[in-house]
Amino acid sequence: xxxxxxxxxxxxxxxxxxxxxxxxxxxxxxxxxxxxxxxxxxxxxxxxxxxxxxxxxxxxxxxxxxxxxxxxxxxxxxxxxxxxxxxxxxxxxxxxxxxxxxxxxxxxxxxxxxxxxxxxxxxxxxxxxxxxxxxxxxxxxxxxxxxxxxxxxxxxxxxxxxxxxxxxxxxxxxxxxxxxxxxxxxxxxxxxxxxxxxxxxxxxxxxxxxxxxxxxxxxxxxxxxxxxxxxxxxxxxxxxxxxxxxxxxxxxxxxxxxxxxxxxxxxxxxxxxxxxxxxxxxxxxxxxxxxxxxxxxxxxxxxxxxxxxxxxxxxxxxxxxxxxxxxxxxxxxxxxxxxxxxxxxxxxxxxxxxxxxxxxxxxxxxxxxxxxxxxxxxxxxxxxxxxxxxxxxxxxxxx
Numbered sequence: 001x002x003x004x005x006x007x008x009x010x011x012x013x014x015x016x017x018x019x020x021x022x023x024x025x026x027x028x029x030x031x032x033x034x035x036x037x038x039x040x041x042x043x044x045x046x047x048x049x050x051x052x053x054x055x056x057x058x059x060x061x062x063x064x065x066x067x068x069x070x071x072x073x074x075x076x077x078x079x080x081x082x083x084x085x086x087x088x089x090x091x092x093x094x095x096x097x098x099x100x101x102x103x104x105x106x107x108x109x110x111x112x113x114x115x116x117x118x119x120x121x122x123x124x125x126x127x128x129x130x131x132x133x134x135x136x137x138x139x140x141x142x143x144x145x146x147x148x149x150x151x152x153x154x155x156x157x158x159x160x161x162x163x164x165x166x167x168x169x170x171x172x173x174x175x176x177x178x179x180x181x182x183x184x185x186x187x188x189x190x191x192x193x194x195x196x197x198x199x200x201x202x203x204x205x206x207x208x209x210x211x212x213x214x215x216x217x218x219x220x221x222x223x224x225x226x227x228x229x230x231x232x233x234x235x236x237x238x239x240x241x242x243x244x245x246x247x248x249x250x251x252x253x254x255x256x257x258x259x260x261x262x263x264x265x266x267x268x269x270x271x272x273x274x275x276x277x278x279x280x281x282x283x284x285x286x287x288x289x290x291x292x293x294x295x296x297x298x299x300x301x302x303x304x305x306x307x308x309x310x311x312x313x314x315x316x317x318x319x320x321x322x323x324x325x326x327x328x329x330x331x332x333x334x335x336x337x338x339x340x341x342x343x344x345x346x347x348x349x350x351x352x353x354x355x356x357x358x359x360x361x362x363x364x365x366x367x368x369x370x371x372x373x374x375x376x377x378x379x380x381x382x383x384x385x386x387x388x389x390x391x392x393x394x395x396x397x398x399x
Contacts, residue, residue, distance in 0.1 A: 004072040010041050010308040016068040017041045029055045044306040064130045121148035132157040183273045194335050199372040203380045207388045209346050210362045227291040230320050235397045236390040238262045238282035244383045248315045250336035251373045265314035268301040275301045278314040328365035338374040342367045
């Protein structure tokens with residue numbers, strides 16, 4: 001008897017996801033832990049692995065289409081056996097419906113309940129087709145054996161765009177329309193939600209990072225690598241959250257949920273998106289362990305290789321734009337979290353010392369954005385004050 005495979009929830013904020021590629025064909029048997037589908041969520045492109053063995057019977061949601069959490073995307077048959085691929089004629093939102101030839105058009109051309117022959121294309125070509133909203137059907141492949149390459153897809157997209165090139169706008173020149181990828185569209189939707197539904201307030205403070213910069217300089221002289229400023233921030237934030245659990249919380253359905261685990265998300269900018277991988281149990285990790293973990297997460301985020309567990313269960317977020325020369329900025333809260341810490345770059349600045357003299361110190365501006373439904377101004381100020389103390393006396397963070 002056939003069973004339904006539903007779209008799994010692969011991140012805290014995921015509401016739906018785009019199926020980039022099916023890794024198993026109808027009729028194929030698979031084992032537990034084997035990759036079934038590659039999906040693009042609001043956080044990253046990840047592979048969902050089978051939770052039990054079976055056989056893929058029929059694909060209900062084809063590549064390039066969007067499915068909500070819990071929605072059936074395929075049927076499964078117990079044991080081995082041939083399966084017939086059949087697609088339900090369900091109306092769906094594709095990444096770029098306005099494109100010259102969309103994936104929705106491709107699905108209609110396949111007919112009700114009958115799938116068109118799967119085009120012979122490379123995996124990267126399939127993903128590029130999803131991102132650009134281009135149908136693989138009708139593209140002449142130039143690869144070995146007529147296989148469709150990424151370059152073939154890009155040329156087809158460019159040809160379609162030229163056919164629908166808009167007229168020059170008065171005074172603005174030619175218009176080039178950039179369609180959002182599914183990840184970008186989801187981020188845009190969630191940021192609007194956060195900016196319009198969360199009553200946020202901010203508090204800022206300058207932090208003297210002179211001792212930390214000196215510690216890092218000494219560490220680099222002894223060995224090639226040293227914990228980054230961001231690693232110190234994650235460690236200090238986790239320690240402060242232990243003392244101020246109200247900020248390690250979420251506002252959910254009219255109530256505040258405070259969490260026992262301190263999982264600090266670290267914002268990472270990629271070429272086309274902003275991802276927030278999570279350092280789980282950051283309060284229990286040493287500074288060296290945090291440095292190793294953040295390095296791994298940042299590298300995986302940039303090559304879009306984050307696992308679903310790397311993106312789950314964040315309770316607080318740190319965002320650092322100091323490497324771009326930014327002095328200070330205000331970050332938007334990542335719902336349902338209650339707060340986010342934004343830090344700028346370290347700068348040399350004159351300050352008055354205890355003898356009424358002037359000395360130069362390494363200062364950094366930290367800005368905390370809080371959900372006023374969860375914490376009040378004094379709570380945010382006390383947390384930021386404690387964070388500053390931890391960073392200005394960093395020996396306690398080295399343990």
